[in-house]
Amino acid sequence: MSDASNPPVDEVATKVDDGALGAFASGVDTTEEFPLQVEGLRKSFGGITAVDGASFEVEAGTLTGLIGPNGAGKSTTFNLITGMLKPDAGTVTFNGEDITGLEPHEIANRGMVRTFQIARELSEMTVLENMMLAPKHQRGEALWRSVTPGVRDDVREQEEELLERVWEVLDFFDIDHIAHEYAGNLSGGQRKLLEMARALLTDPDMLLLDEPFAGVNPTLEKKLLEHIHELREQGYTFLLVEHDMDLIMNNCEHVIVLHQGQVLTEGTPDDIRSNEEVIEAYLGGNV
Numbered sequence: 001m002s003d004a005s006n007p008p009v010d011e012v013a014t015k016v017d018d019g020a021l022g023a024f025a026s027g028v029d030t031t032e033e034f035p036l037q038v039e040g041l042r043k044s045f046g047g048i049t050a051v052d053g054a055s056f057e058v059e060a061g062t063l064t065g066l067i068g069p070n071g072a073g074k075s076t077t078f079n080l081i082t083g084m085l086k087p088d089a090g091t092v093t094f095n096g097e098d099i100t101g102l103e104p105h106e107i108a109n110r111g112m113v114r115t116f117q118i119a120r121e122l123s124e125m126t127v128l129e130n131m132m133l134a135p136k137h138q139r140g141e142a143l144w145r146s147v148t149p150g151v152r153d154d155v156r157e158q159e160e161e162l163l164e165r166v167w168e169v170l171d172f173f174d175i176d177h178i179a180h181e182y183a184g185n186l187s188g189g190q191r192k193l194l195e196m197a198r199a200l201l202t203d204p205d206m207l208l209l210d211e212p213f214a215g216v217n218p219t220l221e222k223k224l225l226e227h228i229h230e231l232r233e234q235g236y237t238f239l240l241v242e243h244d245m246d247l248i249m250n251n252c253e254h255v256i257v258l259h260q261g262q263v264l265t266e267g268t269p270d271d272i273r274s275n276e277e278v279i280e281a282y283l284g285g286n287v
């Protein structure tokens, strides 16, 4: 699945429209109480049923955790939601629209993005260049417009707005001082910040984070969490897959437990912590 987790940059679309980074204050346009609804999702690989009728909802403006023992189907569920994989059955609804089976860039265009590891070829580009590549569709549009008489001023304006937006996002994540550093030279934590900055540049309503803290030192983990909470307070919705149970329990207001491709239970961290079925599913009760 390595190809699926590192799509070409040009698959990362944007719905940047006004160029201004008002996104941090008012860019979230979710009106649904539960912007993400997953119903009866199913996916098999040969004889293995990775996701077996999973159904759940994610409430707007929450940091919701998706947990489960190894092989429970978390990554496959993420890939089905974000269009990296097509489900055998079931539906995914986002902001009231059936998005089942859409391509990843079509889903990103509708405001749901997942973070991607910086691909090897992007390591040889600077942080700023990585950011400028994120909203590729807008650049395509700019190119098209540049050959259309009479709209050159618009193009310049649009590109200036994009650059301004890039700097604001870099500033928000405190990585503006390393804008000219090669992505390949960043620490694990700085890379995670860049991955999230790139995702945010596409102006999403909802972000899916798959193990965003893996390989991140405690200082940067704290910083990353602060950014996530700040964005959540501004109305962004997060679905988070994370193995660190303490981190999930201390930061998520709602937790969904997957087991053998199905939702075993869901609730507040306190509900989950004391749930016998969950403890059994983890065989050893490390919750």
Ligand SMILES: Nc1ncnc2c1ncn2[C@@H]1O[C@H](COP(=O)(O)OP(=O)(O)OP(=O)(O)O)[C@@H](O)[C@H]1O
Binding pocket: 001, 045, 048, 049, 050, 051, 068, 069, 070, 071, 072, 073, 074, 075, 076, 077
């Ligand atoms: N492309 C694939 N081909 C075959 N089997 C797969 C594929 N992807 C996942 N699986 C299998 O589906 C099941 C669920 O895998 P998945 O990676 O979704 O679980 P997970 O909960 O994310 O696990 P982990 O916590 O270990 O990352 C596992 O048995 C896995 O081996």
